[in-house]
Amino acid sequence: MTGRLDRAGALPGTNLEQTRALNRRAVFDAVRRNGPVTRAELAREIGLTVQGISNIAAELEEAGLIRQEGKRVGQRGQPAVELSVNPQxxxxxxxxxxxxxxxxxxxxxxxxxxxxxxxxxxxxxxxxxxxxxxxxxxxxxxxxxxxxxxxxxxxxxxxxxxxxxxxxxxxxxxxxxxxxxxxxxxxxxxxxxxxxxxxxxxVASIGERLYGIGRVANSFFYLHFTLGIGGGVVTDGHHYRGAFGGAGEIGHMIVKPGGRLCPCGSRGCLEQYVSFYAAAEAVCGPDRAPDEVPAEELAAYCRDGDLRILGWQQQAGQYLRIAIRNIEAMFDPDTIVIGGGLPSELLDGLIAATAPLLPVMAHRSASRLPRLMPAEHASDLxxxxxxxxxxxxxxxxxxxxxxxxxxxxxxxxxxxxxxxxxxxxxxxx
Known part of the structure; x- marks a missing residue:
């Protein structure tokens, strides 16, 4: 067998080359998550030798992926060089x-x-x-x-x-x-x-994990409002999609058996009562479809105390209480985060309408976080x-x-x- 070896002595396309790429990804990801970080700290986390980490770090630095930040001070011996991701x-x-x-x-x-x-x-x-x-x-x-x-x-x-x-x-x-x-x-x-x-x-749960509640909660369930209502699951710091990408589809949890017909074929699904679509349906009248109602119009109705919107909030809040209790029973999250595209006036009223929440499970009594929290997101999250x-x-x-x-x-x-x-x-x- 002949072929040109790379500088590490590996034939392109061999398992050794794949292993080296895997190690590079592991080192880069560890620097991205933990940096600034020293080579010794990377070696302990990944399970490679310090020399192995140094070789990989040199390759990543040459490719422009990481850079040296300075030296760790306040420790015995020679100060260790810290590595961090190169933003560019x-x-x-x-x-x-x-x-x-x-x-x-x-x-x-x-x-x-x-x-x-x-x-x-x-x-x-x-x-x-x-x-x-x-x-x-x-x-x-x-x-x-x-x-x-x-x-x-x-x-x-x-x-x-x-x-x-x-x-x-x-x-x-x-x-x-x-x-x-x-x-x-x-x-x-x-x-x-x-x-x-x-x-x-x-995606919203990923953003919240990286930039929002994920800074203090390792496991949470994200309730996301659009025209419907969906959910995202984060467990132990990782988002979970399920076998077919449908994990967290809370909108199709049945909260009223025999209730309204849902496009999924079931009756009484949560999003038939708790969603932007359901709120718009309460005010759209016979001449418009619910998805033609602007969010600003719903917010204005809410500010004006329109009885149709206030009535929707109260009814939706009771169904959301059921969903919250079921989410806690199934996923046992640190907290449930609620966000998305619902105008803040409607969202605040909806959260208020869930009070009091159904009785907490005994093992959650020591939780340091509230059971339901608004998302900590900026507009670009x-x-x-x-x-x-x-x-x-x-x-x-x-x-x-x-x-x-x-x-x-x-x-x-x-x-x-x-x-x-x-x-x-x-x-x-």
């Missing part, structure tokens, strides 16, 4: 498709926002909305002035069920046109970058959560989950030395 080592884009609004951010490897963009839209066809997201992507890249080869990918948050890069959404009048629409593939074709599509509740998806893919390039599978086979080649050294394929054709 790569960039990701996060897009958030919300109700009548698209939000986007371009962030560096530390998650700091380099450029942001928000646009309202009235279009209702998925192809038109995909073109809006493409235009938003171009604006973000132009604002940031980032070279194309430094962009690791695009994460996109959508309000629907995601399977293999396509999703459907049953809360709009044109539901048939949204059925299994291949948004990831279309957006890849337009932008030339890998696109990872994910359900908005899962869902998009920042979406921007974390390409990094998650880079850390797990062989992931087989159907929702994150490759969708397009005709992407242009964008050479990324940083991704190459992490063992992530850069050939797009």
């Amino acid at each position: 080592g790569g960039y990701t884009i996060g897009l958030c498709l919300a109700y009548r609004r698209a939000m986007g951010v371009l962030v560096d490897l530390t998650g700091e926002v380099v450029a942001s963009d928000t646009c309202d839209y009235a279009e209702r066809h998925p192809a038109a909305i995909t073109r809006i997201l493409h235009a938003q992507t171009r604006r973000l890249i132009d604002k940031a002035g980032v070279p194309e080869e430094q962009i690791w990918g695009i994460g996109c948050s959508v309000p629907g069920t995601v399977v293999n890069g396509a999703f459907w959404y049953d809360k709009v009048q044109e539901a048939e046109e949204w059925t299994h629409f291949p948004m990831a593939g279309e957006l890849e074709r337009l932008t030339g970058h890998r696109v990872i599509l994910e359900n908005d509740a899962t 869902p998009a920042r959560g979406a921007a974390a998806l390409p990094i998650a893919m880079a850390m797990q390039p062989n992931i087989s989950n159907a929702a994150w599978s490759r969708t397009s086979k005709a992407l242009p080649e964008i050479s990324s030395p940083a991704l190459a050294i992490l063992g992530v394929a850069t050939a797009r054709g």
Whole structure:
């Protein structure tokens, strides 16, 4: 057998080379999560020798992924050099498709926002909305002035069920046109970058884990309002999608047996009573569909004390109490976080209407966090959560989950030395 050896003596394509890429990813991820960090600390966490860590760190530094921050002082012996992520080592884009609004951010490897963009839209066809997201992507890249080869990918948050890069959404009048629409593939074709599509509740929970309540709560359940209501599950610091990507679909928990018919085929699902759609249904009248009611109109009704909205809040609060108690019984989270696109006036009233919550389970009596908390999010948090998806893919390039599978086979080649050294394929054709 002949072939050209790399400088470590490994034949390209061998298991040894894959192991080296895996070790590089492990070191990079540990620096990203824990930095500034010393080589000795990395060795203890990952289980490699200090010399092995030093060799890998040199490769990552040469690729521009990490950098030396300085020396650790106050310890015995020679001060140890600290390593941290190089923010300019790569960039990701996060897009958030919300109700009548698209939000986007371009962030560096530390998650700091380099450029942001928000646009309202009235279009209702998925192809038109995909073109809006493409235009938003171009604006973000132009604002940031980032070279194309430094962009690791695009994460996109959508309000629907995601399977293999396509999703459907049953809360709009044109539901048939949204059925299994291949948004990831279309957006890849337009932008030339890998696109990872994910359900908005899962993405919101990722954003909350990275930048919000996740700083003090290791396990939580995120209740996310859009036209419907979804959920995201974070356990032991990691988000959980389930076997088919549907973990946390709290909107289809039955809270009133024999109640209203839901598009899922069941009756009495939670989102038939607790959702933006349900709130809008209370005020839209016979001449409009609920998804045609602007959020600002609902907020104004709430401020004016409209009895229709106040009545919805009180009824919805009682059904939400049931859901909260069931979530606690199933997942035993540190807390339940409630957020999303519901106007703050409606959200505050809804939270108030859940009081008093149903009796707490005995083992939760010592919890230091309230059972229900509003999300600690800024306006760009869902998009920042979406921007974390390409990094998650880079850390797990062989992931087989159907929702994150490759969708397009005709992407242009964008050479990324940083991704190459992490063992992530850069050939797009």
